[in-house]
Amino acid sequence: MPPIISVKNLTKTYGNGFEALKGVDLDIERGEILALLGPNGAGKTTLISIVCGIVNPSGGTVMVGGHNVVQDFRQTRAMIGLVPQELTTDQFETVWNTVSFSRGVFGKKANPALIEKILRDLSLWTKKDNMLRELSGGMKRRVLIAKALSHEPEVLFLDEPTAGVDVNLRRDMWEVVKQLREQGVTIILTTHYIEEAEEIADRVGVINGGRLLLLEEKAALMKQLGRKQLTLDLTEPLAALPPSLGAFDLTLSEDGQKLMHEYSHNGSQDSISALLAALTAADIHFKDLSTRQSSLEDIFVALVEEKA
Ligand SMILES: Nc1ncnc2c1ncn2[C@@H]1O[C@H](COP(=O)(O)OP(=O)(O)OP(=O)(O)O)[C@@H](O)[C@H]1O
Ligand SMILES: [Mg+2]
Known part of the structure; x- marks a missing residue:
């Protein structure tokens, strides 16, 4: 089967002249869990943002499910769920509405049973009628995850999902990730924690200075790392x-x-x-x-x- 995501010679130079990506090649197989590791400023969020169609590439191509992310933005974006690194949600909306509306944005029919399952899995059910501004930071992060899952994406990006969250959310999140993987969802996550990559990933990529320095099966890498x-x-x-x-x-x-x-x-x-x-x-x-x-x-x- 062709890779679900195919990144070829991807470059990004921001408006101020900064070269955040210097020619990245990366194929991601359907159903795999890929962990991207890299220090601050490595280019992880830039790479994810380009695949999600939020940032324009300067050169190279990105295909998702056989479609180009620039030319066929709507099709590729609908296949993707993104849990962004930064919290950006309407503070005056309720949890239930935030997650339900997000499904609608992607043109999917309402499915209250699914939204309920997602909220329960992420321990958000008791907060469903609360406004976002009434939630703690970790709960808001759960809402972002719920939102990203609301339209049943084939590919899920988790950008630093566990930065500043407690043990419970981590556990809930890995539980959800495992369920999604069983359903065949492809998952790409960035993290600074090697234990996370160790726990969950099939392959690990290391990005630094806008280049993919290494891309390897986790088992092989752990030998080297451990x-x-x-x-x-x-x-x-x-x-x-x-x-x-x-x-x-x-x-x-x-x-x-x-x-x-x-x-x-x-x-x-x-x-x-x-x-x-x-x-x-x-x-x-x-x-x-x-x-x-x-x-x-x-x-x-x-x-x-x-x-x-
Ligand atoms: N809009 C922008 N304009 C100019 N430079 C940017 C912009 N966004 C990011 N950069 C720069 O591009 C580089 C890569 O940033 P990016 O956010 O992709 O890193 P990251 O790997 O996600 O880092 P972190 O681990 O801190 O999240 C950084 O040097 C950053 O300052
Ligand atoms: Mg980042």
Whole structure:
């Protein structure tokens, strides 16, 4: 099957001359969940806004369901649900009306049963008659999600859906995302939290400086991301690594005082106990130990350096 979204050599230069996208190619398969990671200002929202037809591209093409997002704006937009990063809703409208009207905007027949299900799934049912200005920030975000789902889109964009929301909303949201995926909805989300990508995505893309630096199956990426480092502070400095430790992924610091061991975050316990046993056998002792896990920031830095 052809990809549901196909982005080719997409560029965006804003009116002030800023190049926010520098040639992005991206195919998104029907039914997949893609997480886009990237630091502030990477170009994630710009990319999403172009696919949704809110921002005009400067070059390249974007097709959604075989239609061009510029020429066939109405058709492509109707296929898409967008939960924007910024809260923009009429504060004096009720939750029920906001969500129901949104369905109407896309020319779909009223479906109160569906709206009720959406509101219940997002724990908004008890607030259905409240005006938006009477809701908390997290509840307003739920309304945006409900709104985006009201016209039963084939593709759902969630732009930083969990920035500043509590554990409950996260849980509700991932529940809804899982249900949608079972219905075959394609989901693209941006996030700064690697755990979110880890939990939900099939593929992960990393954007930085207007370029897609990496696009990979999550399983492959997590192997790379989940590296941990164990550092042992030795009681006596070592001149060199003894051959008996050759089987372990070890690095000795220049002063010979520290041994560093890299391992992956899953299934690592055996290798660590084997390492400690081998150290004891080699009569190498340590006075302290610490571990650190590569953070998203490390990963970005590593990626940016690697591809630069
Ligand atoms: N309307 C605009 N005019 C000029 N520059 C813009 C405009 N909108 C965005 N930019 C710039 O384009 C770059 C990418 O912005 P974008 O909002 O796409 O980033 P982002 O990856 O979504 O970041 P964040 O994680 O902070 O949401 C930024 O440097 C931003 O300042
Ligand atoms: Mg953004």
